[in-house]
Amino acid sequence: MNDRTALVTGANKGIGHQIARLLVAEGFTVYVGARDAGRGRRAAEEIGGGARPLVLDVTDQDSITAAAGHVDRLDVLVNNAGIGASPAAPDVATAEEFRQVYETNVFGVVAVTNAFLPVLRRSPHPRIVNVSSGTGSLTWSVSPNPQFTPGSGAAAAYRSSKTALNALTVLYAQTLSEGGFKVNALAPGLRATDLNARAAAGGDPAEAAQGAVRLALLPDDGPTGEFFSWDGTPVPW
Structure with missing residues (x-):
């Protein structure tokens, strides 16, 4: 199993960087996805x-297509790249703010996943591991939770x-179930990342990365189409 290969998007910093580091430690060849070539190279050298x-x-289909052309096999895809942008509530946030965030956090995941x-x-x-957020849980949005x-x-x-x-996680899991996908x-x-000002005071990104790697290494009888916290406990949709 030493020929396993993974791709982590947004892996030049933060949680993605730690995920890539841990996967390398597990014996993977890991593609360190980054928009900037220099930052990606430095991150890969550091790992x-x-x-x-x-x-x-x-967010760039040409970039995605070119990247896919460099990868001839892949066992794990971690869709980690994401942006936080505006902290605004929906009554004051602009449609453009929504478009900007969705371009990376939603449309980018679809484009990358389908390309690979x-x-x-x-x-x-x-x-496939999609790095989401507990703040995206509708259940936690209307009941006590540790996120907000x-x-x-x-x-x-x-x-x-x-x-x-x-x-999308659920829909991909259902669509790909017969191919052995998880x-x-x-x-x-x-986590202490540059996602936004609040995140800067968060915990160790490596702790979250361990949760992502756990999902990347699931056995064939493991779960699919589910939502987990970094510590392995289920999160309600």
Whole structure:
């Protein structure tokens, strides 16, 4: 199993960087997806081992197509790239703010996943991990939860984009079930990243990365089409 290959989008920093690092430690060759070639190269050099830089802008179809042309096999795809943008509630957020967030967090996931499905289908154990957010849980949005104060409509664009990503997780899991795929979503918790000002005070990104790697390494009888917290506990949709 030492010839396993993974792609992590947005892997030059934050949670994605830690996911790539842990997958390399598991013996994977890991494509470190990054929009900027220099940052991707530096991240891959820092990780070392089987890390390989891959220029990949999830909002640019030409970039996605070119990246897919460099990968001839793939066992794990981690859709990690995401943006937070505006903290505004829906009554003041603009449609353009929603479009900007959805372009990366939703449409980018569809474009990347579909572009790499041909090589994922060659794997005997294909896995897709979508890095979502507990703030995208509709259940937690209307009941006590560890993510935010119930009744708050803040960060509407980001949170609704993650709800949409959760729906895509279910639909991909159902569509790909006969191909041996395991497709799951991860709620990484609040982590010290540059997603937004609040996130800067969060916990260790490596802790969240461990949750993503756990889903990437699921056995063939493992779950699919489900939503898990970083510690492995189920998250309600």
